[in-house]
Structure formats: structure tokens, C-alpha cells
Amino acid sequence: MEKGKRAAAMAENRAKLIRAAREAFATQGYAEASMDELTAAVGLTRGALYHNFEDKKGLLWAVVAQIDGEMAERLRVAREQAPTLWEGLLAEGSAYIEMALDPEIQRIMLLDGPAVLGDPSKWPGENACLDITMGAIASLIEQGVVKPVDVEAAGRLLNGAALSAALWVAAADEPKSVLNKAIDAFRELASGLLRKKI
Secondary structure, three states, rough: OOOHHHHHHHHHHHHHHHHHHHHHHHOOOOOOOHHHHHHHHHHOOHHHHHHHOOOOOHHHHEEEEEHHHHHHHHHHHHHHHHHOHHHHHHHHHHHHHHHHHHHHHHHHHHHHHHHHHHHHHHHHHHHHHHHHHHHHHHHHOOOOOOOOOOHHHHHHHHHHHHHHHHHHHHOOOHHHHHHHHHHHHHHHHHHHOOOOOO
């Protein structure tokens, strides 16, 4: 029983640190977020941080993984609410770009995350997203909706276009002013895969 209580306390401490880090990274930015202030705010020590995440970068990875899971769920909903598989593919890419307006996603996932953790296209969540995109493209090729192109190449290019557009929106002085241009261009580029315009 004691072991179970210890595991529950560790899980609770981990969750507290991730919540506090999300807030700090979103409002102050990764570089400015103080680990001493963060741990003190949740009544823990730096030792708890190091025990759970090794360092500040490890904590950022945990925050990115949590937000990435939430983003994946939002993208799934956008995809599944669309009337067709093709529209679902476009809706998913458009929703990803639009998420760049969310201050937390903008700061953590699109600005600080890549600067600290490297190329987002190599993050585990992005690879899962790529698998979904490739599956959709393969199905659309089988249905005769999309030209017979290399599935991986098309998936990487579509996801790369959405990521690049989201990064553009996130870094813009007026993100809302470029959002529609980015989504329109993404949809137009994607339509080049179609056998005929829908």
C-alpha cells in the first residue's frame, strides 16, 4: 500500500510541475521561466523537478507531449466532422494552422519548442500525425480522388506545408491578418493532389 501511495504522490507532483510549467512557458517563455519560482509555486523543490524530468528541457518535452496530445484530439475531431475523407484532410491541416492563434500553442509549440527541442517534424507527435495523413492519402488514392503519388512524399509535403504555415502565423506581427492567407494557400496547394478539382 505504501508503494501505491508513493507512486500516486509522484504522479501528482509530476502533474503539478507540468501544469506550472505550461503556465510559465506560455506567459514568460522558456528562456525566462525560472525553475526556482516554478517549483516554489507548487510547493516542491528543484529536486522533484530533476527527479521527474532531469532538467528544464525534459520538463519542456513533457509539456510539449501533453499539448501535442490535446492538439491531436482537436485535429481528430476536425477530420471526423468533415463530410468526406478529402475534406477531412483539408480540415485537419486548416485546424492545425489555426491553432497557431492559441497563445499557449503559439509560444510553446511553434516558437520556443522548435528553438529548444529542434525540428518539430521529428517530434513523436508529428510522426503520429504523419501516419494519419499518409493513411488518408493512401485511401484517397484507392478511391481515385487523389493522383497516384508517393504516399510518404505527399504526406510529408502536406504536413510540412501546414507546419510552415502555422509557424508563419505564430511569428507574424499580426497573426490574424495572415491566417486566412495561410489556410487558403494550404488548401490550394493540397488540391494539386486531386485527380480533378472538387
